Amino acid sequence: MPPTVAAARPRAARTWPERLFGRWWRRQSAAHQDRYATLGPLFSVLLFLAAIISAFWYLRNEEFEREQEAVKRDTEISQQQLRLRLIENQEQLVRMARDIVTRGIERQNFAAHTSSFVRDRPEITNLIWVGADRSRIAGHAVTTFLPESGVTSDDTPASMPALRSNAEPERTFVRGRESRQTTYSGPFADSYGHTVFQVQVPLFERSTFAGALIAEYSVERLVRYYVPSEVSSRHAISLLDRQGRALASTVMTPAGSPPRRGAINHEVPLAPAHNGLVLRGQGHRTSIGLISNTLFWMVAALSVLTVWMLLGTGRHMRRRLQMQAALVSETNFRRAMENSMLTGMRAMDLEGRITYVNPAFCAMTGFSDADLIGQRPPFPHWPRDRVDENRRLLEQELQGKSPAGGIEVKVMRKDGTIFDARMYVSPLIDPKGQQTGWMTSMTNITEAKRIRDQLTASHERFTTVLEGLDAAVSVVSVQQGELLFANRSYRLWFGAVAAGHALLSGGQASSSGAAPVGEAIDESVDDLGGLPTQELTDAGSDSREVFVESLQKWFDVRARYLQWTDGRLAQMLIATDITERRHAEAVAASQAEKAQVTSRLVTMGEMASSVAHELNQPLTAITNYCNGMVTRVENNAIDKGDLVAALQKTARQAERAGQIIHRIRAFVKRSEPQRQRAYAHTIVEDAVELAGIELRRRNVAIHTYVAQRPPPLMVDPILIEQVVLNLLKNAAEAIDNAHLPTARRRIELRVLPRHSEEEGDTIEFIVTDHGPGLKEEVLARLYEAFFSTKVDGLGIGLSLCRSIIESHRGRIKATNLYNGETPIGCRFSFTLPVETSRSDAPAAATA
Incomplete structure (x- = not known):
């Protein structure tokens, strides 16, 4: 038989409950299956405990019922024995009474006839023959006494009926006379204090009442002799009166203590007396209750221990499931991260x-x-x-x-x-x-290597072109006076020193106000004060002619300020030998000199136009305050208080103008990076104030938000201000060039603390504009050197910003904002690590 058929046959042989349960089980989730698998043993243990308790309860009840049946059976056996004895005695007494009536028994031989009867019946203690007048005719007492007691057999008045007496013998005597039947009396104490009861057989002679034959039973002897020994060995048999007092019992109780009532009792009347005597059988439970059953408690303890262990196992499984879920989540996260x-x-x-x-x-x-x-x-x-x-x-x-x-x-x-x-x-x-x-x-790194090779080749081509020029090209750091680059023509004419650059730029002081490059710089005097770096680098080249006496040559010198690759402000000079052309233009020398002066003035005006526009408002306010005070003083219409207030307002406007100049000078004064403890709100305030000139000129609003109490930064604040200013100016130019409506001509600058596992605690600067956004190809090449979307752009602004941020161990990124598929703005953001402790300051300064 094929294995598939053999496997399919048991599956088909399953009953429908098994198939239904299998389908239900397969529909459950793994978590539910684990929960049911955990709860199944718990329910099994609880059901086992319930079964054990039920079994104990059933067995206990069954044993109790058996004990009840045994007590009932022994009581009824005792009742049967006593009943048979009483009936037998009653028949003998009736026969003896008949003999007395028929004169078969005389007074003289009464004792002889009754001695054998009494001898065989120890329960009868007294046998009396009384007349109709209740007088004693004859009697036979089996009670014996010691001679010194002085008691005789005739001294039994308690056993005799007495007229107008309410004793049991009298009531029984009257009932027998009236009923003409054998009558039993209730229990009473005889003259000796023994508990007895009587059976009286009435004597009738020719329908005339002639007296009664009285037999007196001892209750104690009746129980002692006629309750079977096998019954008395198993249970206690007692005779009780109507009040429930024990008159006799097979179990002796201590004197003065009431008889103990058994746990199991069965009572039957004493037949055929029916005189209020009750035969009670008592039994005590031999079975142990559930509470005192050691086996039950052992099973209960084991069940509780098992339940506790199952609950602990279930809790442990839940914890393992939680840990497993956390591990799966962590594994999935790590796998997703690795896959991405x-x-x-x-x-x-x-x-x-x-x-x-x-x-x-x-x-x-x-x-x-x-x-x-x-x-x-x-x-x-x-x-x-x-x-x-x-x-x-x-x-x-x-x-x-x-x-x-x-x-x-x-x-x-x-x-x-x-x-x-x-x-x-x-x-x-x-x-x-x-x-x-x-x-x-x-x-x-194939692409990166290709770009690197291209850059190397481009640099080589660029260097080859510069080396092949007949003009001298040199780049010198403005602050340090260090020669950063010199081509072959420069080295041929001036050597590999910065002196030739200083010689060529010596005439620039008259046009730009800057000291010759390479000379000693006095830090107390800033010759470039008031001119922002961005304005200097954006300004066009200034062409002028310089005569070098050592070479006896005239050079056409073009100067331009730029930021070098390390962020320093540098000056580039292109000096072309124009000695022959200079001699040819000697006739127009004076007019060329005037044109040169005019050109320098125009250049100076372009550089100072933005500063002059910003200073116009406070200077105008100062003029208005001064004119107003002069007019009121001439008219004697001003008092001391108004004069002081006007002078204070004038001083504040002058202070405002001085602050504008001071901030611009401070911004362009230093070029060497110097990291120090700085705060974000100070950087934002200075940058926004510098950018306000350009923003107001382009009619662009700015909204700033700086988080309260941000942690300090260990940065060069001037470089960070330069980055923020560059981003703000780029955003303003994008908005202005797009000719956006007033509602969208705004920029948002937000500074917020951030924390990430990769960067730790940082401060994030976010510049958001509502311009046209950037194209995808522009985003891909945004930080490439010499790449620019502006017609007159150099393509080094964002590249320089990225270099500044990365030198501070931060990151910069740009993203477009979309409404559906339409870009509605651009967001530039960069992060800077915060200062974690004082000990980090030296490390940050040398990073």
Whole structure:
């Protein structure tokens, strides 16, 4: 038989409850199945405990019923024995009474006839023959007394009926006479204090009442002799009166203590007397109750312990499920993070076997994880012609001797193509602190290397062009006077020193107000005060002619301020030899000199126009206050208080103008980065005040928000102000060039504290505009050097901003804001790490 048929037959043979339960069980989730699996044993234990309790209760009740039946049976056996004895005695007494009536028994021989009767019946203590007048005719008493007691058998008055007496013998005598039947009396105490009862047989002679034959029973002897011994050995049998007092019992009780009532009782009347005497059988429970049953408590304790263990196991399982869910969530998060990484990750054990690759690594190489995991060298992604080199690098990697800067290698894809990659190696440490392998991160640097090669080639072409120029090109740092660049013509004429640059720029002081580059700089006097760096770098070149006496040459010198690659403010000079042209233009020298002066004045006016516009308001206010005071003084219409108030307002306006100039001078004064403890709100205030000139000129509003009490920063505040100012000016230019309506001509500047696992505690600066946004191709090349979307832009502003932020260990990014698919603005943001402690300040300053 095939295995499938054999497996299908038991499945088909299942009953419908099993199939229904199976379908229901398969529909449950794993969590519900675990919960039901946990609760099942708990319910089983509880059901087991309930079954044990029910069994104990049933057995106890069954045993109790058996004991009740035994007591009832023994009581009824005793009743039957007493009943038979009383009936037998009654028949003998009736026969004896008949003999007395028929004169078969005379007074003289009464004792002889009754002695054998009394001798065989120890329960009868007295036998009396009384007449109709209640007189004693004859009697036979079996009670014996000691001679010294002085009591005789005739001294039994308590047993005799007495006229007008309410005693039991009298009441029984009357009932027998009236009923003409044998009558039993109730129990009473005889003359000796013994509890007895009488049976009286009435004597009738020719329908005339002639007296009665009285037999007196001892209650104690009746119980002693006629309750079976096997019954008395099992249960206590007692005779009770109407009031429930025990008259006789098979169990002796201490004197003066009431008889103890048994747990099981059964009462029957004493037949055929029916004189109020009750025969009671008493039994005591031999079964142990549930509360005192040791076995029950052992089972209960074991059940409680099992329930407690099951509850503990269930709680432990819930905790494990929670931990498992947390582990699964953490694993999924880490897997999602690893899968979303663009960097390829590869893990190897200590023997060089690949144990893990992430999707990025597979995407780079084209091999699947099944093709790579478990592979030993040579790996499938090694180029065939570089196996030996890669094996050497792998051995170096396994020995932990890989350089910290990574290794540049060639990697082969599955389709055979080769690409350049940089690999970084770090050890894998398990929770016990032992190394289990190596983790390799791989980045595709083909594009970066191509760009680097292009930049190198571009730099070489740029240098070749500059070296081939007949003009002298030189770049000198404004503050330090250091020669940053000089081409072949400059080195041929002036050597590799900055003196020639200073000589060529010596005439600039008359036009720009700047001291010759390279001379000693007095920090107390700022020759560039009032001129912002951005305005200097945006200004066009100033062409002038300089005569160098040592060379006897005239040079056409063009100067331009720019920010060097390290952020310093520098001056570039392009000096073209115009000696021959100078001699040819000697006739027009005077007019050229005038044109040069005019050009310098225009250039100075362009640079100072924004400052003059900003100073116009406070200076106008000062003029108005002064004119007003002069007029009122001439008319004697001003008192001292008004004069002081007007002078104070004038002083405030003058102070405001001075603050504007001071801020502009402070902004352009320093170019060497100097990190210090700074606060975000101070940086924002200075930057916004400097940017306000450009914003007001372009009719753009700005809204700022700085979080209260942000942590301090360890930065160069001037450089950070330059970044904020650059972003604000770019946003204003984007809004103005887009000719947006007034409602959208606004910029938002927000400064908020942030925390992330990657960067830690940072301060985030966010500049948001509502302009047209940036194109995707512009976003991709936004920070490339010399790339600009402006017609007259140099393309170094954002690149310089990125360099400044990254030098402060921060990050800068730009994103578009969308309404659906339509861009409605752009958001630039950068983060700066906060100062965590005083000890971090030196480290930050040297970073």
